[in-house]
Amino acid sequence: MGSVEVDISTREKYSAERAKRLATTNFAKRLEVSKDPSVRDLLQDPWADYDARAKEAPYLENGSRTKFLIVGAGHSGLIHAYHLIKAGFDPKDLVIVDNAGGWGGTWYWNRYPGLQCDVEGYCYLPLLQESGFVPQNRYSHGEEIRQNAEHIAAKFGLQGMFCTSLVVADWNESDGRWDVTLRRQLGPAHEELNVPFTVSTQFLITATGPLSSMSIPALPGLDDFRREKKVFHAARWDYDYTGGSTTDPHMVNLRDKVVGIVGTAATAVQAVPELAKWAQHLYVF
Ligand SMILES: Cc1cc2nc3c(=O)[nH]c(=O)nc-3n(C[C@H](O)[C@H](O)[C@H](O)COP(=O)(O)OP(=O)(O)OC[C@H]3O[C@@H](n4cnc5c(N)ncnc54)[C@H](O)[C@@H]3O)c2cc1C
Known part of the structure; x- marks a missing residue:
């Protein structure tokens, strides 16, 4: 049986990333969306009739x-x-x-x-x-x-x-x-x-699922930012704002917009290439 060698620098990198995610700094804090009236609108169901x-x-x-x-x-x-x-x-x-x-x-x-x-x-x-x-x-x-x-x-x-x-x-x-x-x-x-x-x-x-609550980082200044700019979560995509739809990939309304997406995991891996096609400029945080 062979063994998998993981070099020390890779281990250190993973430990550092893990520590960041467990830290009690703002980086790791999340908003309690259902309890926080200031962001409850982000929960609104865009699809319900x-x-x-x-x-x-x-x-x-x-x-x-x-x-x-x-x-x-x-x-x-x-x-x-x-x-x-x-x-x-x-x-x-x-x-x-x-x-x-x-x-x-x-x-x-x-x-x-x-x-x-x-x-x-x-x-x-x-x-x-x-x-x-x-x-x-x-x-x-x-x-x-x-x-x-x-x-x-x-x-x-x-x-x-x-x-x-x-x-x-x-x-x-x-x-x-x-x-x-x-x-x-x-x-x-x-x-x-x-x-x-x-x-x-x-x-x-x-059967309430493991991933059905939205995770929103408690970013300092989010309230002020939201007064001026459009903010939504990937689990409540606003096609009225971006253009396109679930069956039409043309997000034409983003052509003159600077777009930021927070997160680099599975959702971002799928959404970033699509956003990059349409946004005037895309930042990935
Ligand atoms: C963006 C995303 C992509 C994913 N992609 C994959 C993938 O490619 N492959 C894979 O294997 N898995 C993937 N998953 C994991 C996915 O969650 C599971 O595969 C599976 O769909 C979960 O099914 P579920 O029925 O357990 O939960 P869910 O699909 O989450 O359903 C639970 C439902 O319960 C509802 N609910 C929760 N609490 C209450 C309450 N108090 N009252 C009433 N209703 C409530 C929720 O609103 C939700 O509609 C993905 C998850 C996400 C979020």
Whole structure:
């Protein structure tokens, strides 16, 4: 068996980078976006059709009872739902709630330019054989992965209740069930519907994902900067501002703009080449 040699300078470089990320300096501090009113607007869902969602008859209301409540409509939630149905439960026995406006989880929220899977589609996309979905590319683009999620939901008749957050869940010992407080988030035009309500479920499945909260660095002066300039997170890409769309790569509105992108990991590796094609000048921090 051979052994992998890592030279000392590489080890030192990794240690130094690790220390930076663990430091309690501003570099490592993150904003608590959901709790900080000054940046809460960055959380706003650019994709949700609130008016359409508000018109739908909700699967759950105050006092509703269900057998399974799944929180999260990403791959994990979809796979749980599929296997429950395969085991013999009626799709009407389960409701999937998500604070997003539709199916896909990660792939609902993230629609930045260049978004692509780093694993081959035939390995990464769930339930291809069961649903009959055929990926068009070896490495699926984000939009294709989101469409696969929608296809699974339609194929198996899943009940999704969107723009709805789990607030708190309490185990009710006497009932042997969960009392779950949910809250709809249908935007300011539907304030009367955005109130907490409680439902009861026999089984509660949390499929809330490891990467569904935005990470925003607590940069000094961010508030002032935001008063003058456009700022958004890659998980809430603003195509109205940049031009283009998830299917049209032409971000023509950036032609006269100086653009800065913060971060150099997987998201930046995909978005930077696309931004560089359109921005007047691009800085990568
Ligand atoms: C930009 C990006 C690119 C990625 N690319 C790859 C890749 O190429 N290959 C790979 O293997 N993995 C990749 N991943 C990892 C990806 O997260 C997983 O592969 C997988 O999609 C996670 O699925 P999930 O269902 O567990 O969670 P998610 O897809 O995150 O779904 C969880 C859902 O739960 C919702 N939710 C959370 N809390 C609540 C609450 N309290 N109330 C209601 N809803 C709630 C969230 O809004 C979200 O919609 C990527 C992740 C990101 C962010």
